Amino acid sequence: MNDDDALEALKRLIFSEINLDCQQYKDKYLKRRLMVRVRANGLSGLDEYLSFLRTHPEEHDTLIGTITINVTQFFRDSSMYNYLAEQVIPDIIYNKTEQGRRVFRVWSAGCSSGEEPYSVAILIKELLGERIDGFQISIHGTDIDDGSLSKAKKGVYSRDQLKNVDPKLLDTYFEPFGENYRVTREIKDMVRIKKHDLMADRKQTNFDIIFNRNVMIYFSREMQERLLMDFYNSLNNGGYLIIGKTEILSGKARDVLTVISGPERIYRKDKA
Numbered sequence: 074m075n076d077d078d079a080l081e082a083l084k085r086l087i088f089s090e091i092n093l094d095c096q097q098y099k100d101k102y103l104k105r106r107l108m109v110r111v112r113a114n115g116l117s118g119l120d121e122y123l124s125f126l127r128t129h130p131e132e133h134d135t136l137i138g139t140i141t142i143n144v145t146q147f148f149r150d151s152s153m154y155n156y157l158a159e160q161v162i163p164d165i166i167y168n169k170t171e172q173g174r175r176v177f178r179v180w181s182a183g184c185s186s187g188e189e190p191y192s193v194a195i196l197i198k199e200l201l202g203e204r205i206d207g208f209q210i211s212i213h214g215t216d217i218d219d220g221s222l223s224k225a226k227k228g229v230y231s232r233d234q235l236k237n238v239d240p241k242l243l244d245t246y247f248e249p250f251g252e253n254y255r256v257t258r259e260i261k262d263m264v265r266i267k268k269h270d271l272m273a274d275r276k277q278t279n280f281d282i283i284f285n286r287n288v289m290i291y292f293s294r295e296m297q298e299r300l301l302m303d304f305y306n307s308l309n310n311g312g313y314l315i316i317g318k319t320e321i322l323s324g325k326a327r328d329v330l331t332v333i334s335g336p337e338r339i340y341r342k343d344k345a
């Protein structure tokens with residue numbers, strides 16, 4: 074079997090046995106990730122990995138983790154968080170206050186082990202202080218990868234994973250937990266972690282900010298365009314979409330979203 078046939082057979086097997094639909098990942102990306110597992114298992118190529126996967130169910134979870142790489146950090150891309158703190162969140166708070174609306178909804182789509190939604194929760198709490206009681210804030214962190222989701226739910230991080238967190242914030246929003254740190258109850262209560270497949274599951278709506286950072290980079294162009302329009306439809310009027318620094322807006326979303334900061338990849342849904 075040549076490499077392309079083996080790749081197609083692997084996609085079918087991963088879908089039927091592991092329940093992960095790989096059709097919308099770029100082939101080049103998928104091949105690269107699969108080769109990581111081929112080498113790790115001392116095999117010769119995709120063809121051999123196909124047979125291996127059939128007879129080694131314990132490989133399934135590792136493969137999901139490898140395909141859906143979940144590298145992340147607290148306050149990843151500090152300049153984006155500065156923009157968020159100085160422009161985006163104050164704008165949303167101002168509008169909500171003017172309109173007498175209390176509900177503030179955020180979605181971190183592809184949240185990995187939770188660093189992104191917890192960073193946003195900390196930022197909102199810092200900005201609002203005691204005024205936070207006047208709002209009903211919910212931050213939804215969703216991902217497809219069970220391993221990442223279980224870490225996100227625990228909210229426990231090592232010192233190294235917290236290296237980007239300002240010492241004052243570390244002191245205020247984390248508590249020692251063995252050799253590690255755990256996010257405080259107050260921050261945890263602002264965040265809901267849930268399994269959700271961006272390619273297949275129903276979209277949620279009425280968000281004020283959607284983060285989809287460093288996720289769609291692995292998806293095909295067609296899927297990226299569809300996803301961007303899904304996010305557009307999931308936003309409230311005046312809501313913001315924030316994508317990864319190396320990602321670009323493509324398809325119809327380019328026409329309907331207003332660029333707020335090109336370098337920070339921040340866009341807004343304005344009234345049509």
Ligand SMILES: C[S@@+](CC[C@H](N)C(=O)[O-])C[C@H]1O[C@@H](n2cnc3c(N)ncnc32)[C@H](O)[C@@H]1O
Pocket residue numbers: 141142143144145146149182183184185186189215216217218221269270271272285286287288317
């Ligand atoms: C590189 S991490 C990005 C984490 C965070 N957004 C950040 O920028 O630091 C990409 C995440 O996207 C998730 N992901 C990949 N495909 C997905 C899908 N179809 N639905 C939901 N999440 C997905 C992965 O499991 C992974 O945790």
